[in-house]
Amino acid sequence: MKQLGLAIDLKRCIGCKTCIVACRNFHELVNPSEAVPNQMPYYLHVESRWHGAYPSPALESWVVPCQHCPDPLCVPACPEGAIKKDPQTGIVRIDAELCNGCNAVPGQCGSEKTKSAPCAARCPAHMNVESYVRLAGNGRFKEALRVMKEDNPFPAICGRVCDHPCETECKRKDIDEAVAINFVKRHIADQDLKAETRYVPPIKAQRKEKVAVIGSGPAGLTAAYYLAREGYPVTVFEKASKPGGMLTLGIPAYRLPRDVIEAEIQVIRDMGVTIKTGVEVGKGTTVERLRKNGYKAFFFGIGTQKCKTLDVPGENLTGIYPALDYLRKVNLGEKAPLGKKVAVIGGGNAAIDGARCARRLGSPGTFILYRRSLKEMPARPEELEELEQEGIPIQTLTQPVRFIGEKGKVKAIDCVKMVLKGKDASGRRRPEPVPGSEFTIQVDGVIMALGQETDWACLTPDCACKLGDLGAMAVNPVTLQSDDADIFAGGDAVRGSSSVIEAIADGKQAAMSIDRYLKGEDLYAGRKTEWVPVENVQKEKYSPARRAVMPRLDPEKRLTGFAEVQLGLGEEQAQTEGQRCLGCSSACVQACPYGVIQFDGVKAKSHKCDLCVERVQFGEIPVCAATCLTDAIQFGELDLLRQKIAARGGEIVEALSRESILYVK
Ligand SMILES: Cc1cc2nc3c(=O)[nH]c(=O)nc-3n(C[C@H](O)[C@H](O)[C@H](O)COP(=O)(O)OP(=O)(O)OC[C@H]3O[C@@H](n4cnc5c(N)ncnc54)[C@H](O)[C@@H]3O)c2cc1C
Incomplete structure (x- = not known):
């Protein structure tokens, strides 16, 4: 041509x-x-x-x-x-x-x-949702995959675990129900699972500046994907034995099968990215040493790996696991014995996943203790629904105050009832203990899921980066550049525990900044920071049509293993659902x-x-x-x-x- x-x-x-x-x-x-x-x-x-x-x-x-x-x-x-x-x-x-x-x-x-379509405006990665959903509506799944992978290297992963803020904004809700964007995304993206239908983006002309990515979670791997596309030689350093961060070591296989993670990471490998596992930056190798070895820019996507504690007596008894340690063991196929009756303390993703894993691994008496009410729980409604189907009760407005042990092993928890009053710094109602309401629960094991924070031991004194008040890396909010010009950071390490799609959005923005930094260009020029959503759409043209329902594995069958619970839409269902999009x-x-x-x-x-x-x-x-x-x-x-x-x-x-x-x- x-x-x-x-x-x-x-x-x-x-x-x-x-x-x-x-x-x-x-x-x-x-x-x-x-x-x-x-x-x-x-x-x-x-x-x-x-x-x-x-x-x-x-x-x-x-x-x-x-x-x-x-x-x-x-x-x-x-x-x-x-x-x-x-x-x-x-x-x-x-x-x-x-x-x-x-x-x-x-x-x-x-x-x-x-x-912008409200879905795209709200999506942290600003995916062209309207395009891929309507392409699916026309049965053009291959093109839809390509469109998705412009903005997100992990659509098959997101199609399973994304908290889909796009659906919250969907205008179709004004007629009947939001388009099931995430279900459609998953159907399209599953083409990535097979080498024959996988989309590997083209690489631009090779560049010589080496880039180091520290941490192989969604933030780090996304940065690697976009930098590889620009032609940079990228090496990802990962301290764990497997890449993927919380995708691999946090989220269990019944929500995110391992072959899905492997397939999407393989695309990044196919693009020429080297992933070195078992290398902890800060121990053995340091940023300074990597600089001497010719690395010209760094992206820190090291997540939040340290579990917070309750600071109550008895927390060190055996049989009490920090949620991340427990989930890591489960996800790596290692043993983590808990006994029949297990209390999971917390209300977020890690608590729900910890409880569902324990239930699957021989603890029929698993239950959750949460200090606020169900309304304040950060877990998504669909997760709570699946939890209920699996017979795991939640005891709300309850706070542990002491763990009681026998021969060094936990056997009971002293708790107090809570009441919600006023609001705390997060805007949620503040729990306060009810005097005289103490009671004891007998347990065989405990999983503590109270939130996570970042371990910054990897930053040696020769780095000028600063940490903010909450212990996260302080970076420019647009460019994600730290006080050290060659160091950029994103994902949970900057935001605190957040979400996969936020981590992806950060990885993409950081890659753009690193590319400009290495080319000596302005880091800010032309970057779109404001997305104005469409407000008026043509509702009159559309007749009501029910939202697709995700088929799920029978609850009885779920508890015998780690088979995927959500089974995915068929082609016809995905196409019909795509046709519900209003095209805002x-x-x-x-x-x-x-x-x-x-x-x-x-x-x-x-x-x-x-x-x-x-x-x-x-x-x-x-x-x-x-x-x-x-x-x-x-x-x-x-x-x-x-x-x-x-x-x-x-x-x-x-x-x-x-x-x-x-x-x-
Ligand atoms: C149990 C659980 C369930 C979740 N479920 C969902 C969900 O359903 N939907 C959702 O959107 N989000 C979910 N999340 C949150 C989501 O997983 C995180 O927000 C996301 O993974 C953050 O990505 P990240 O790349 O910033 O960090 P991470 O995924 O944490 O990856 C950081 C990586 O850096 C590595 N690392 C750390 N320090 C070093 C070092 N010094 N040297 C080398 N490597 C290092 C770590 O080993 C890790 O692999 C869940 C989290 C947990 C814990």
């Missing part, structure tokens, strides 16, 4: 705007007064991008014409198949007949289409990394620069180039343009040029 493009000579342009007017007239673009808010009604911003000042990296954040990317993201993102890249010319074009504006109704919600925003507008696709609120269609393909087909050149008074815009085959520029002694401004638009000085 010959790739056509433009070369714009910044020295020749006199800023007369003739090209812009010609472009607007030729394409009959709407008058600025009728334009959709926040959108410029023309495709070219040549003059406005640089006139009057020499190009600087700050210009990066300006709107640019379509880049006709070699591998455009808008193409797979379009649920209607309306966007195609011409194999002869490399021109990316939107077919106006096929584009349905993602279900926009003219005059009603056009301007909203330039905002435009999928292509969300997908384009350069923000060049515009939405015409009057015609209810997306549109963008197509290099005047109607003219090009007849041997003419795009109107901008044809009307330029100073010959500043050249059009042609990209390779020939490069040769021409070199022959004229021109220099391509790499910081501005992308894909198929070259800027020359």
Whole structure:
């Protein structure tokens, strides 16, 4: 394929705007007064991008014409198949007949289409949810997988354990129930489990700067994935014997089967990332030593590995396990005997998983003790539902005050009843002991799941990074850079115990920062920090349709092992569920990394620069180039343009040029 493009000579342009007017007239673009808010009604911003000042990296954040990317993201993102890249010319074009504006109704919600779908706006990783769900609705699962893996290297994992804030925001709730986004995601992403259908993203040109990632949880592995895509040699150092962090050593297999984790990590290995397990940074090797060995940047994704304690008498008795130690043993297939009656203390993920594991491993009398009420419990409703189905009771408003032992082993817990009053720093109601309400519970074992914190022993004195009040690494909230310019951090190590999708979002942002840091670019330029969600959607067009129900393993069968409980939707169910999506925003507008696709609120269609393909087909050149008074815009085959520029002694401004638009000085 010959790739056509433009070369714009910044020295020749006199800023007369003739090209812009010609472009607007030729394409009959709407008058600025009728334009959709926040959108410029023309495709070219040549003059406005640089006139009057020499190009600087700050210009990066300006709107640019379509880049006709070699591998455009808008193409797979379009649920209607309306966007195609011409194999002869490399021109990316939107077919106006096929584009349905993602279900926009003219005059009603056009301007909203330039905002983000509420699901994407709320997702910490800002996945293009609308695109992959609607692609699934059209049965285009392969393209949907590719779209998902632009924003998340672990869709099959997230499809099982994500706390899916996207569904909380789904506008479909205003009609009946939220789209089961996570169930659809899981169905699409399970293609990653087989080598034949797995999506391994392409790697850009190799770079030589070595990057070290410390910790192989979702934050670290995500950073590795995006850095590998940019061509960096990445080594992940992991202290445990297996990679995956809490995915592997915290979350049990009945929620997240091991082959799912292995398959998605294998993609990262296939991309050239080296994962070294059994290496604890801080012991044996240090950041300083790694610097001497040529590593130019570091990402710390070391999570929260230390369990908090209650600080009550008897906590060191045998038979009492910190939840993470217990879950680690279970997940590694080691023995962790507890006896028949087990108390699990806490109300978060680790407590629920600890209890469900104990129940499966021969402790029929497992129960949970929680000091607040069910309403305050951080565990997700679906987890509480499964807990109940498995016959594990929760004793709320109860706080242990002492562990009682016999021959060094726990045998009972002294507890006190609690009452909720006022609010604490987290905004939840504050539990206070009820005087005279003490009572004793007989137990054979205890799992303590009171939350986790980070162990920062790995940071040696030669690191300038600082820790915040809560013991997490202090980093810039946008760039995730620490006080040490070459050290970045994210995930639980920065946020405190959080979620898989937050860790993924951080890994992606940190990789972008590290890439810019290593290239000497501005870490802030053009980074989108505000996502404005669509508010009005076309509810009237949709008739009620029930949300898909996840088939689950029979509760009796669950307790005999660690088989996956949620069985997944079938293809037809996933497709039907995808069709429930209202298409709140435009999928292509969300997908384009350069923000060049515009939405015409009057015609209810997306549109963008197509290099005047109607003219090009007849041997003419795009109107901008044809009307330029100073010959500043050249059009042609990209390779020939490069040769021409070199022959004229021109220099391509790499910081501005992308894909198929070259800027020359
Ligand atoms: C039991 C449990 C269940 C959970 N369930 C869910 C859920 O259903 N949904 C959800 O969204 N979230 C869940 N979470 C939270 C989620 O797992 C975490 O928020 C997420 O894994 C954090 O990712 P991370 O990469 O920041 O850290 P981690 O996953 O903790 O990974 C950190 C890695 O760094 C390694 N490391 C630490 N120090 C060093 C060192 N010095 N050198 C080398 N390596 C080091 C650790 O061994 C670990 O592998 C759960 C957590 C637990 C404990």
